[in-house]
Amino acid sequence: MNEIYDHKATESRWQDAWRKLHVFEVDAISNKPKYYILEMFPYPSGTIHMGHVRNYTMGDAMARYKAARGFNVMHPMGWDAFGLPAENAAIKHKTHPAKWTYSNIAYMKRQFERMGWLFDWRREAATCAPDYYRWEQLFFIQMLEKGLAYRKLSSVNWCNSCNTVLANEQVEEGKCWRCENDVTTKELTQWFYKVTAYAEELLAGCDKLPGWDERVTTMQRHWIGKSEGAELLFEVADGPKKGVKIPVFTTRPDTVGGVSFLSLAPEHALTLELARGANIEARVAAFVDKVRKIDKIKRSAENFEKEGVALGAHVLNPVTGEKVPVFAANFVLMDYGSGAVMAVPAHDVRDHAFAKKYGLPIKQVIAPLLESGAELPRPVSEAAYTEPGRLVNSGEFTGLTSEDAKRKIPQWLEKKGAGHPTVNYKLRDWGISRQRYWGTPIPIIHCEKCGPVPVPKHELPVVLPEDVEFTGEGASPLSKSAVFVNVPCPKCGALGRRDTDTMDTFVESSWYYLRFCSLPTPDKPFRPEDVAYWGPIDQYIGGIEHATMHLLYFRFFHRVLQDLGWIPAGVAREPATNLLNQGIVYKDGAKMSKSKGNVVDPDSIIERFGADTARLFILFAAPPEKVIEWSDQGVEGSYRFIGRVWRMLQGNISLIQDVKPYAGQQSALNHAEAKKLRTKTHQTIQKVTNDLDHDFRFNTAISAIMELVNEIYSFKVELNDQTGREVLRESIETVVRLLCPFAPHVTEELWRLLGHDSLLTLEKWRDHDAQAVLLDVITIVVQVNGKHRANLTISKDVPKDEIAAMASKDPHVVAHLKDKELVRTVVVPGRLVNFVVK
């Protein structure tokens, strides 16, 4: 008997076996149902961290389970290999980003193997390979042709530390998502992907994703930010721009009667125009200049002091015909709606503050609909009343409810050509240009005569040049490669200049799941028939931090590629059916991070306790979507459990090695202890199966197996008890089988010690025996007035009406029923009896 389990030798031996047998290599031909499981691929930073351990252990456990359940499981892996850290490392170590990246990939791939994670490595892809990004360049050109990619000068988010532009999604609380540097704004000409073209569809799709974490769909709904309202036209009444109509967007067209001024964004094209020639022109110009100098991020903070300046001009209220002044105001955003807002101080908090500050009229047009007895809100002269209500002081619309007026006023204006109902979104187009080297080159040549010209498709890929120096200074590193930059215009042949920006790395991760569907295909990004077979992803797993970044982009890209014809029309419109967002790994109350110095290195855990221990701990410590607080003692507990399972088999091997697992009927067992153990065994199968089928409750699945192990420890059997030994063997084999997805190495070894020649990883799952899970003796809870007073152990066959009679005889119950009047008896079959007394 071998008391000590040698995790090091055992784990590497089985990893070798799995590799040699290519166990997780699958093809798109099978009579089994397909199951595409994918974890968000990692950035090859150098070594794996605990977040990876959690993410990929969950994926691996699911993949192993689903394969055992008879699915044709595709579980691929690759590398999100472009990005800034490679460039920074290049600057620091005087090496090339590619060299750094590929050596990291090699190391991390070994770590993946050491964790026992099984993938179909034939499908591996690194996004920094020209064979990968060339397709992205083609998609770019096709999107350009369809108007889904375009270039514009705009004010963009800029990170001074990363020296590059950031998408809106990459700015978190005014800071860079990567380096946490304060983000500033810059005016730059950039390439954009037109996500807004899909705004409505992406929003509607959120309702059709029942398999997604609701936190994510909620965040995406908010991010898309749909507002229904109206566009109203205010005509300029005086000055040089008399007659020009200024559109404003409002969600409250019912309040239009209360407009007492119009506010324009300082950047609005009309702001300076309207003031032209008036004696206040200089003041307005100074104000605009001042506001522009303040960073947009700071300016858009809610508590930023509201300021404005009158432009001298007036506009006509399209409903009342009233003449109201126009202001420039620092809180009006140029990039939402039309950059102009109708101000209704009586019913909007910001307008109210502004009107108070500048002494502008506050006209009430909405009166609260008060239920009797309700308190009157403060008068509008003191505070804005922002709730809906009934219209007052609104001419022919007086008396309508807000709800009716919101519909009727835009309709009425539409007939007069002064407005119409409309919808606005907060979602902005995705700025994809990055002023960095280590990314996909944007396949464009700028020509003085022809403008931006796409690189002809047959010339793709535009490969990243090698002769680039990494200094960390100045503009795009690519601009320093003369060979790269100076090329003839594909249209006119004159000397042009390549675009020296690269694409946001989120573009690569927007379609890698499609690439994985095919084995490497030199002439295509992927084969449509493979995508038709494997798509969509059945189970996607990754961190919630991507809720409004990657998870939004890849929903967009999936639709674009389907509309471009790359994805067959029959494939679902959503890329992933189910999404699990694993929680973060914490230590000492904070997310593990190098800067906080609270990182636990997975290698050290593998070394000391083995991969199975690491896997078991990370799955057992908390439900998948919750934060895990790292606990060294918890890890030791998982380690102990593996040892306990090992000894359980070692200690019983002489009793079970020459018998088969019990294969008879449950009813044929007459030994009470054996019967009990077998019931527990099959209940455990049922419980674990159920936990894995519903939301992957790994933690409770593992605790159920622990219970079974405890039960086996207390089961005693004699050598001459053949049936008892068979039941014991069945139980022990069950533990090994059920534990395999979580702790595959030790269970593979135990399977071999049980005398099997097969790989446990390739063995089928077991179904529970429906007869065995039924208890023939059940415990009924007996309550008096809802208080637990006794337990009644009876045969499951006792008829309902006899149960109460039996329960009432229990001495404890008798004591509580004494001298009381029995009002009612509640009997829940199989569960409880409750005597209600007075």
Added chain:
RNA sequence: GCCGGGGUGGCGGAAUUGGUAGACGCACAGGACUUAAAAUCCUGGGCCUGGAAACGGGCGUAUGAGUUCGAUUCUCAUCCUCGGCACCA
């Protein structure tokens, strides 16, 4: 401010969706084995309380109400907490 989660022992967490609250694990305590320790195996435990013990009694799932024979679970209010968005007109 708005939206969405969530408050259960010393800790991580269970509880078949209304039916024995605290499974399983950690930590702790006691015992066995050992010259000893480690490891291992066994036992114990929500809190208060009566009893030498066997065995009872009361209170308990953030707080307060409500529905119900019965509430961690449903309803309302309050407090706290985490996450997201945030001058979006």
